Amino acid sequence: MDSSFAALWTSLLPIGRDRTTGGYRRFAWTDADMACREWFRDQAASRGLDVEQDRNGNLWAWWGSPGRDAVVTGSHLDSVPDGGAYDGPLGIVSAFAAIDVLRQRGVRPSLPIAVVAFSDEEGARFGVACVGSRLLTGQLSGERARALRDADGFTLAETLTKAGVDHAAIGRDDDALSRIGTFVELHVEQGRGLVDLDRPVGVATSIWPHGRWRFDFTGEANHAGTTLPDDRRDPMLTFASTVLAARTAVEGNDARATFGRVLVDPNGTNAIPSAVTGWLDARARNETTLDDVVADIGAAAAASGESDRVGVAVTSESYTTVTDFDPALRDGIATLIDHAPLLPTAAGHDAGILATAGVPTAMLFVRNPTGVSHSPAEHAEEADCLAGTDALAAVLADLACR
Amino acid sequence: MDSSFAALWTSLLPIGRDRTTGGYRRFAWTDADMACREWFRDQAASRGLDVEQDRNGNLWAWWGSPGRDAVVTGSHLDSVPDGGAYDGPLGIVSAFAAIDVLRQRGVRPSLPIAVVAFSDEEGARFGVACVGSRLLTGQLSGERARALRDADGFTLAETLTKAGVDHAAIGRDDDALSRIGTFVELHVEQGRGLVDLDRPVGVATSIWPHGRWRFDFTGEANHAGTTLPDDRRDPMLTFASTVLAARTAVEGNDARATFGRVLVDPNGTNAIPSAVTGWLDARARNETTLDDVVADIGAAAAASGESDRVGVAVTSESYTTVTDFDPALRDGIATLIDHAPLLPTAAGHDAGILATAGVPTAMLFVRNPTGVSHSPAEHAEEADCLAGTDALAAVLADLACR
Numbered sequence: 001m002d003s004s005f006a007a008l009w010t011s012l013l014p015i016g017r018d019r020t021t022g023g024y025r026r027f028a029w030t031d032a033d034m035a036c037r038e039w040f041r042d043q044a045a046s047r048g049l050d051v052e053q054d055r056n057g058n059l060w061a062w063w064g065s066p067g068r069d070a071v072v073t074g075s076h077l078d079s080v081p082d083g084g085a086y087d088g089p090l091g092i093v094s095a096f097a098a099i100d101v102l103r104q105r106g107v108r109p110s111l112p113i114a115v116v117a118f119s120d121e122e123g124a125r126f127g128v129a130c131v132g133s134r135l136l137t138g139q140l141s142g143e144r145a146r147a148l149r150d151a152d153g154f155t156l157a158e159t160l161t162k163a164g165v166d167h168a169a170i171g172r173d174d175d176a177l178s179r180i181g182t183f184v185e186l187h188v189e190q191g192r193g194l195v196d197l198d199r200p201v202g203v204a205t206s207i208w209p210h211g212r213w214r215f216d217f218t219g220e221a222n223h224a225g226t227t228l229p230d231d232r233r234d235p236m237l238t239f240a241s242t243v244l245a246a247r248t249a250v251e252g253n254d255a256r257a258t259f260g261r262v263l264v265d266p267n268g269t270n271a272i273p274s275a276v277t278g279w280l281d282a283r284a285r286n287e288t289t290l291d292d293v294v295a296d297i298g299a300a301a302a303a304s305g306e307s308d309r310v311g312v313a314v315t316s317e318s319y320t321t322v323t324d325f326d327p328a329l330r331d332g333i334a335t336l337i338d339h340a341p342l343l344p345t346a347a348g349h350d351a352g353i354l355a356t357a358g359v360p361t362a363m364l365f366v367r368n369p370t371g372v373s374h375s376p377a378e379h380a381e382e383a384d385c386l387a388g389t390d391a392l393a394a395v396l397a398d399l400a401c402r
Numbered sequence: 403m404d405s406s407f408a409a410l411w412t413s414l415l416p417i418g419r420d421r422t423t424g425g426y427r428r429f430a431w432t433d434a435d436m437a438c439r440e441w442f443r444d445q446a447a448s449r450g451l452d453v454e455q456d457r458n459g460n461l462w463a464w465w466g467s468p469g470r471d472a473v474v475t476g477s478h479l480d481s482v483p484d485g486g487a488y489d490g491p492l493g494i495v496s497a498f499a500a501i502d503v504l505r506q507r508g509v510r511p512s513l514p515i516a517v518v519a520f521s522d523e524e525g526a527r528f529g530v531a532c533v534g535s536r537l538l539t540g541q542l543s544g545e546r547a548r549a550l551r552d553a554d555g556f557t558l559a560e561t562l563t564k565a566g567v568d569h570a571a572i573g574r575d576d577d578a579l580s581r582i583g584t585f586v587e588l589h590v591e592q593g594r595g596l597v598d599l600d601r602p603v604g605v606a607t608s609i610w611p612h613g614r615w616r617f618d619f620t621g622e623a624n625h626a627g628t629t630l631p632d633d634r635r636d637p638m639l640t641f642a643s644t645v646l647a648a649r650t651a652v653e654g655n656d657a658r659a660t661f662g663r664v665l666v667d668p669n670g671t672n673a674i675p676s677a678v679t680g681w682l683d684a685r686a687r688n689e690t691t692l693d694d695v696v697a698d699i700g701a702a703a704a705a706s707g708e709s710d711r712v713g714v715a716v717t718s719e720s721y722t723t724v725t726d727f728d729p730a731l732r733d734g735i736a737t738l739i740d741h742a743p744l745l746p747t748a749a750g751h752d753a754g755i756l757a758t759a760g761v762p763t764a765m766l767f768v769r770n771p772t773g774v775s776h777s778p779a780e781h782a783e784e785a786d787c788l789a790g791t792d793a794l795a796a797v798l799a800d801l802a803c804r
Contacts, residue, residue: 023623023668081668082623082676124670190628210627212671221425221484221777224660224683225612225748226592229652231773236645236661243642250631258626259638261671262664266425266483268526269614269663269681271776274484279671281626346627371633374673375623 005097005389006382012039012089016079023082023376028120028131029057029163036077036089040117043096049115054176055169056135057119057160063099064112069181071400072114073098073392076121076132076350083122084378086188090366090385092117094186098393105393109400111181118350125150127212128318133350137357138172145170177357182329182399185351186364186392188380192371193343200387202343203334204325204363207352209290210283211319215242215259215301218311221266221274235276236264238301238310245300246280249293255284256346257293279317283346287322323352326360333362336398337391340364347373364391407499407791408784414441414491418481425484425778430522430533431459431565438479438491442519445498451517456578457571458537459521459562465501466514471583473802474516475500475794478523478534478752485524486780488590492768492787494519496588500795507795511802513583520752527552529614530720535752539759540574547572584731584762584801587753588794590782591767592775595745602789604745605736606727606765609754611692612685613721617644617661617703620713623668623676637678638666640703640712647702648682651695657686658748659695681719685748689724725754728762735764738800739793742766749775766793 016024016032026032037059044051044061052060060066075091095115102109119132126148134140146157146167157167194202217235239262246257261279280297284290298314305312334340343365355361366380366388380388418426418434428434439461446453446463453463462468477493497517504511521534528550536542548559548569559569596604619637641664648659663681682699686692700716707714736742745767757763768782768790782790 080673081670083673122672127671129672190625191630208627220774220779222773223592223749223775223777224662225610225658225685225750226775227658227773228593229649229658234660236664237649240642240645243638244646247631247639256627256629256631258636258672258674260626260666260673260675261669262638262666264662264664267663268483268524268776269529270524270531270660270683271482271485271662272660273662274777281672283627347625348627371624371629372622373625373628374670375625375676377623 003097003386003389004100005093005386008043008093008096012036012093013085015039018082021082021376024079024085025081026077026079027125028078029159033078034163037117040077040092044115047096047099054136055173056132057165058132058136059117061115062112063114064109066114066179067112068179070112070114070179071396072116072180072183073185073396074116074118075185075187076118078120078122078124080122080124080374082376083374084376086378086380087190087373088121090188090380091186094385094389094392097389098396101389101393102397107397107401109397110402111400113396113400121350126156129348130350130353133353135170136173136177137353139353139356142171180354180359183351183354183359183361184364184392184395185349186366186388187349188373188378189365189368190345190347190371190373192368194341194365194367195369195371197341199341200367200384201337201391202341202365203330204345204365205330205342206325206344207323207348208283208285208344208346209287209320209322210346210348211290212317213280213282213294214315214317215278215280216313216315217276217305219272219274222272224270224272227272232272233309234272235310236273238304238308238312239276239278241304242278242297242301246297249296253284253289253293255282255289255293257282257297320348320352323355325355325362329360329362333395337394340391364388364395405499405788405791406502407495407788410445410495410498414438414495415487417441420484423484423778426481426487427483428479428481429527430480431561435480436565439519442479442494446517449498449501456538457575458534459567460534460538461519463517464514465516466511468516468581469514470581472514472516472581473798474518474582474585475587475798476518476520477587477589478520480522480524480526482524482526482776484778485776486778488780488782489592489775490523492590492782493588496787496791496794499791500798503791503795504799509799509803511799512804513802515798515802523752528558531750532752532755535755537572538575538579539755541755541758544573579759582756582761585753585756586764586766586794586797587751588766588768588790589751590775590780591770592747592749592773594770594773596743596767596769597771597773599743601743602769602786603739603793604743604767605732606767607732607744607746608727609725609750610685610687610746610748611689611722611724612748612750613692614719615682615684615696616717616719617680617682618715618717619678619680619707621674621676624674626672626674629674634674635711636674637712638675640706640710640714641678641680643706644680644699644703648699651698655686655691655695657684657691657695659684659699722750722754725757727757727764731762731764735797739796742793766790766797
């Protein structure tokens with residue numbers, strides 16, 4: 001049977017790709033994101049699916065009349081800086097392709113099916129992840145969201161206005177939420193679990209608890225040449241000690257701790273910095289471990305700060321508890337699709353936000369040969385993507401034809 | 403006797419000052435720098451001094467006809483990011499004020515006196531320090547200078563064209579150089595040597611050898627949550643180890659080693675970086691010590707890179723050998739101005755560039771109560787600045803009335 005997957009995939013691929021790095025820069029509400037949204041509308045229109053943008057900027061394409069008990073699938077179109085092509089878009093391309101598969105087979109669902117593209121999942125621009133699904137479910141208030149700022153100082157409120165979205169109306173949307181009977185998100189695996197198991201598709205068990213913490217190191221700007229070592233209050237030293245403490249803190253734990261982002265002020269070659277800010281991304285199999293890891297890193301930072309005479313302040317910017325997906329839904333899906341293996345994940349997803357909000361939710365993972373993600377090198381073989389599409393089609397048929 | 407110092411100082415103070423930090427952002431050829439240059443022309447004009455801009459963008463204000471054996475004084479107007487008010491401008495304000503002092507006293511110099519403002523001393527924008535004086539003396543070629551790029555990707559050639567400077571004409575300027583009989587630069591001290599000696603003004607003996615090295619750490623971008631610690635190639639870890647190695651390398655040495663500037667790619671909270679670039683500023687009392695310190699840091703970086711599976715490349719971006727100021731000139735000046743104390747400095751200056759080029763050169767330092775420099779907190783007491791002006795006036799009179 002012909003699949004529409006390749007045509008869908010190819011049409012989305014050029015949008016928002018950086019020519020130098022080969023990575024994607026599809027940040028929320030930028031030109032690249034708007035072009036992805038236009039692509040979504042075009043794909044829906046060419047399939048006769050009605051599109052609506054909800055109050056929070058999430059896009060919905062409907063097969064059947066929008067209404068209760070809908071079977072919803074989808075993911076997100078935005079990316080991290082220089083991200084890969086698969087994280088997010090694979091779930092949306094597979095969703096449209098799965099609908100094509102069902103129609104080719106003459107399936108007539110008794111429940112409405114919707115494809116959703118959630119806004120700003122990665123949080124690359126405004127610093128908070130899953131903004132679209134968190135607003136929808138009320139886990140992020142409209143008030144806090146409006147005040148978020150990007151690196152150029154623009155608020156989300158201003159940005160939404162420019163994009164034609166009424167920022168006064170953002171926030172928990174019970175109408176949109178109440179229509180979702182089930183949510184299934186297909187996603188490229190961000191690890192090598194399926195490689196080790198030699199299987200193309202798997203089903204998620206849970207999402208590790210995870211969060212982001214901002215570490216502000218405050219020293220004193222001074223001349224890099226003339227200032228004696230003992231006279232320095234150099235926050236770069238304290239930052240460096242903390243980066244290494246994060247590596248030590250996860251040794252022997254089922255946890256991750258990463259400093260991937262840093263800002264230095266004034267960031268001049270011949271000036272000791274006045275301030276360094278680093279962001280810690282931490283995750284663990286359970287909340288006790290996560291809390292212990294973050295506490296260890298905070299204590300190491302404070303101790304280094306004391307000996308360096310550098311101020312250290314740690315601010316929690318987000319915290320997501322462990323998310324267990326619906327066990328009955330999960331096991332039913334695994335049985336349906338060739339007894340697919342069950343895997344946990346350390347990555348956050350819109351599916352996790354919906355599960356936390358009480359929506360029966362499941363996730364499918366497609367094999368990633370290297371495990372690399374959030375990188376231009378992120379990849380999945382086309383045969384595995386087609387297996388994912390077929391699995392998703394089977395799940396949608398099973399859920400929507402009851 | 404009235405001094406014009408305060409009026410000169412106050413008129414320059416607001417230009418290029420950041421309202422939030424209180425620091426200066428007078429980067430070469432920006433609006434702030436152009437405004438400083440306009441200020442220089444205004445001050446010269448109000449004193450009846452002819453102004454010329456040489457082929458390399460350095461400004462000269464002449465008391466008497468431009469010609470051989472001129473007694474030249476001055477410094478620079480540009481700043482590091484969020485720099486202080488004194489580093490550079492104090493030397494130019496004091497030069498104009500010293501001319502006012504001499505005129506009030508009715509001094510009639512037999513040799514021409516010039517005030518010079520060298521372009522782009524700090525190198526904050528294009529990454530190379532002392533661009534104006536290095537071009538003048540041929541220590542930086544026009545070809546290399548034209549290709550320098552700022553953070554926004556603009557070349558110095560493009561920037562000079564916009565500023566009305568013919569970039570094809572930059573490079574060694576024997577005509578301008580041959581006129582300089584003696585050069586005396588007054589500068590705020592960037593340390594507490596004069597505080598410890600309880601003296602307002604000192605004379606420089608030498609400038610420590612110093613340089614800048616770029617450390618490129620190359621790893622692999624990946625997901626901060628899902629990538630196992632052992633699967634990571636995280637260049638932030640190697641950078642952090644190298645920052646701490648720099649601190650260790652100067653322990654017990656008469657040396658400085660600082661990482662004040664870092665760029666991270668892609669710099670996302672939930673992405674392991676693909677690359678980190680850090681810049682090392684290193685200085686030492688002698689070249690053997692400097693070379694040893696840089697070699698130690700390079701070796702530590704390579705060792706960390708090997709265990710982190712991160713590529714490390716070290717590139718020397720600039721290197722300045724030890725600079726001894728003219729001993730006869732130095733000792734004569736010290737005797738003249740109340741037996742001022744002699745001090746070495748770890749900071750580079752245009753005076754060092756001219757001394758290296760064979761120009762008889764001296765430097766005066768004005769006391770800095772905290773020693774802080776390259777920071778908004780940089781300061782000198784007005785009484786000490788007036789003592790510096792008087793000392794400079796005495797030196798100019800002695801040199802120009804022979």
